[in-house]
Amino acid sequence: MKQSFLVTKTRKEGLGEDTAINAELLVRAGYVHKTMAGVYTFLPLGLRMLNNIVGIIREEMDAIGGQEMHLSALQNPSVWQESGRWGGDAESVWFRSSLQSGGDVGLAWTHEEPVTEMLRHHVSSYRDLPCSVYQFQTKFRNEERAKSGLLRTREFLMKDLYSLSRNEEEHKAFYERCAGAYLRIFDRIGLGDSTYRTFASGGAFSQFSDEFQTVLASGEDTIYLHREKRIAVNEEVYTDEVLEKVGLDRSDLEQVQSCEVGNIFTLGTRFSEALNLLYTDESGDTSPVFMGSYGIGPSRLMGVIAEQYSDGEQSMVLPDAVAPFRLHLIALGASSQVQEAASTLYDRLQDREVSVLFDDRDLSAGEKFADSDLVGIPHRIVISDRTQESGQVEYLDRKTGKTSMHKTDPDGMVKLLYA
RNA sequence: CGGAGAGUGGUGUAACGGCUAACAUGCCCGCUUUGGGAGCGGGUGAUUCCGGGUUCGAAUCCCGGCUCUCCGACCA
Numbered sequence: 047m048k049q050s051f052l053v054t055k056t057r058k059e060g061l062g063e064d065t066a067i068n069a070e071l072l073v074r075a076g077y078v079h080k081t082m083a084g085v086y087t088f089l090p091l092g093l094r095m096l097n098n099i100v101g102i103i104r105e106e107m108d109a110i111g112g113q114e115m116h117l118s119a120l121q122n123p124s125v126w127q128e129s130g131r132w133g134g135d136a137e138s139v140w141f142r143s144s145l146q147s148g149g150d151v152g153l154a155w156t157h158e159e160p161v162t163e164m165l166r167h168h169v170s171s172y173r174d175l176p177c178s179v180y181q182f183q184t185k186f187r188n189e190e191r192a193k194s195g196l197l198r199t200r201e202f203l204m205k206d207l208y209s210l211s212r213n214e215e216e217h218k219a220f221y222e223r224c225a226g227a228y229l230r231i232f233d234r235i236g237l238g239d240s241t242y243r244t245f246a247s248g249g250a251f252s253q254f255s256d257e258f259q260t261v262l263a264s265g266e267d268t269i270y271l272h273r274e275k276r277i278a279v280n281e282e283v284y285t286d287e288v289l290e291k292v293g294l295d296r297s298d299l300e301q302v303q304s305c306e307v308g309n310i311f312t313l314g315t316r317f318s319e320a321l322n323l324l325y326t327d328e329s330g331d332t333s334p335v336f337m338g339s340y341g342i343g344p345s346r347l348m349g350v351i352a353e354q355y356s357d358g359e360q361s362m363v364l365p366d367a368v369a370p371f372r373l374h375l376i377a378l379g380a381s382s383q384v385q386e387a388a389s390t391l392y393d394r395l396q397d398r399e400v401s402v403l404f405d406d407r408d409l410s411a412g413e414k415f416a417d418s419d420l421v422g423i424p425h426r427i428v429i430s431d432r433t434q435e436s437g438q439v440e441y442l443d444r445k446t447g448k449t450s451m452h453k454t455d456p457d458g459m460v461k462l463l464y465a
Numbered sequence: 466c467g468g469a470g471a472g473u474g475g476u477g478u479a480a481c482g483g484c485u486a487a488c489a490u491g492c493c494c495g496c497u498u499u500g501g502g503a504g505c506g507g508g509u510g511a512u513u514c515c516g517g518g519u520u521c522g523a524a525u526c527c528c529g530g531c532u533c534u535c536c537g538a539c540c541a
């Protein structure tokens with residue numbers, strides 16, 4: 047994409063308020079726009095990054111047999127009344143409204159109930175099991191306090207997968223496969239080294255669950271981690287009993303702040319019993335389906351990545367796999383030779399399906415570099431009168447900060463970018 | 466939901482109860498410039514969050530509301 051065509055702009059000035067670093071960077075770089083507290087619009091650059099994250103999650107969910115679908119955001123209270131989550135403790139999390147005809151509706155903040163209800167119409171035999179479905183959905187939660195930029199919002203994108211198994215053993219096998227898929231996801235999006243599988247409370251679903259926590263100073267969770275074993279225990283279940291169960295010793299653990307980037311739960315028959323999701327086995331007996339749910343928040347991940355890959359308030363270097371573009375091609379100066387050379391290289395790289403943002407704007411070198419630092423594209427090529435003298439281009443690997451001169455050979459360039 | 470702070474051109478800030486609300490940045494025009502947010506000149510842009518009150522006079526003080534940020538509680 048030519049940068050002169052890009053609708054959004056970077057901004058030089060900060061947000062003024064003492065906001066989270068992820069919001070500061072993503073707003074300034076033109077990835078997101080704040081609509082209101084805890085509500086963000088995803089702009090072209092931000093959406094490209096979000097879609098990259100979503101794409102990786104989709105591949106990994108498909109790889110473990112998940113089938114993508116899309117549940118509705120608008121919810122009929124009746125199914126939630128069956129599970130007891132329309133009022134009661136869950137009351138305050140709902141955004142509610144009403145139909146013109148008078149009935150109540152709510153905006154879904156999770157989807158255990160509707161997915162269970164829906165599957166009632168499609169799963170009834172042991173032959174239908176095991177199976178799993180998932181979706182990417184905007185969730186609405188009436189948080190008492192939105193905070194930390196994209197890390198805690200009232201409207202956010204979530205991947206939620208629901209597994210159905212015949213029994214606990216079958217469930218556990220899938221649960222572990224999904225845990226493995228989660229670790230691959232975090233690895234691929236650049237959070238592998240800093241993310242730990244974490245023993246945690248199961249909330250309303252079960253006694254315990256597994257969280258995936260990324261070490262982050264601005265995170266709102268406290269965990270105790272064992273770096274060598276790559277596991278951690280959430281503060282909320284940090285007891286002698288739990289430590290013994292997990293096989294950890296207090297003296298080996300390190301206390302750190304972290305952000306929850308994923309959470310997987312064993313639901314058991316909590317919802318299948320409440321909503322009558324039953325199956326008939328080989329001998330003709332009926333049993334409730336054994337379920338699990340597995341969540342991951344792509345929009346939150348975007349905030350975590352921005353924050354972790356930031357370098358002060360003016361600069362990010364995003365991982366290749368999630369950056370909105372792989373290459374930032376910068377033409378310096380208005381001379382026609384430079385513009386032509388850059389434009390030709392841009393076309394050649396487009397032909398080779400390299401995703402490139404071409405800064406063809408008539409701006410000073412300083413502005414272009416400052417913008418490029420902020421936008422965070424990991425590879426940069428500069429073409430200027432200076433580079434033209436030798437007939438070469440200057441390549442900067444922003445991860446290492448190393449620059450090198452190269453011939454303007456598009457195929458060689460592709461090798462360089464995907465090395 | 467408790468506590469603290471803050472709402473002023475698009476953005477970031479300034480202004481003792483007293484002149485036409487100032488400065489920077491952005492944006493537009495012209496010239497100049499092109500390897501780290503360059504320079505000069507001209508221009509654009511505000512119902513000072515909303516509603517009441519005090520006062521000769523309110524961005525400024527008082528009351529109420531709304532919004533935002535941070536700390537805490539909460540976090541399926």
